[in-house]
Amino acid sequence: MKLVVVSGSARPQRQSHQVALEVGRRLEEKGHSVHLLDVRELNFPLLENTFDKTPNPSDLMKETSAAIAQSDGLVMVSPEHNGSYSGALKNTLDYFYKEYFHKPFGIVAVSAGMLGGINAAKSLQHYALTLNGIVLPNALLTPKVQTLFQDGQLTDAAYAGRLDKFLEDFLWLGQAIQATQVNQVLH
Template sequence: MKLVVVSGSARPQRQSHQVALEVGKRLEEKGHTVHLLDVRELNFPLLEAIFDKTPTPSEKMKETSAAIAQSEGLLLVSPEYNGSYSGALKNTLDYFYKEYSHKPFGIVGVSSGMLGGINAAKSLQQYALALKGIVLPNVLLTPKVQTLFQEGQLIDTAYAGRLDEFLNDFLWLSQAIRAAQG
């Protein structure tokens, strides 16, 4: 399957990006094609008009629209900032709409605290529903992200197990939707 993983933080010292990279790596190991959308790299300007109404969209916007439209599912990885998901993520995702219709969404919340980004994850579930997405009911929470990786490698086996279970659930939903769409 073609899948999109969105890394939702633009901060210089972002730790959620490691989680997004790990999600993408594990999906590729399972034989899927992954397109990583990094809101920091994309660096879209503040939204004035959605992609379809932007008079001269950038090449990055065109590529992002195509990647989302051609994907068979999206995984959103976001840190929790002030009780919600990142503004950079919302700004990036808001450029598009029709591209998301009837696509499965998996939500990964990330936090340096004990709650693992639960508020961001729950808010993102509601947001994905508003985009006409089909949202996996369970989310993956990532507490104390600063303790999970060492030199870019995931070292927490308990989290690795939860991540694999979450990805299996997401892939099951994605395949069921794909089969239903014929």
């Protein structure tokens, strides 16, 4: 499958980016093609017009639109900021709409605290539904992210197990949606 992993923080000391990289690495190990959308690198200006109404969209916006539209699903990784997901993530995702139609969404929330970003996860699930996405019901919560990695390597075996189970469920959802779409085309 062609998948998009969205790294949803633009902060300089972001720790959620390690989680996004780990998600992408594990999906690639399973044989999937992964396109990383990093909101910090994209650095889209504050939204004035959506992509389809932007008079002269940048090549980066065109590439982002195409990557999402051509994907078989998205995994969004976001830190929790003030009880929700990051503003940089919302600004980036709001540029697009039709690209998300009937795509499976997996939600990974990250926090330095004990609750693992549960408020960000719930907000992102609602947001993905608003985009006409099909959301995996179980989000992956990532508490105490600062304790999970050492030198860029995931060292927490319990979290690695939860991540693998989450990805297994997400891939199942994506394959089920693909099978339904193929079946609809054939009939």
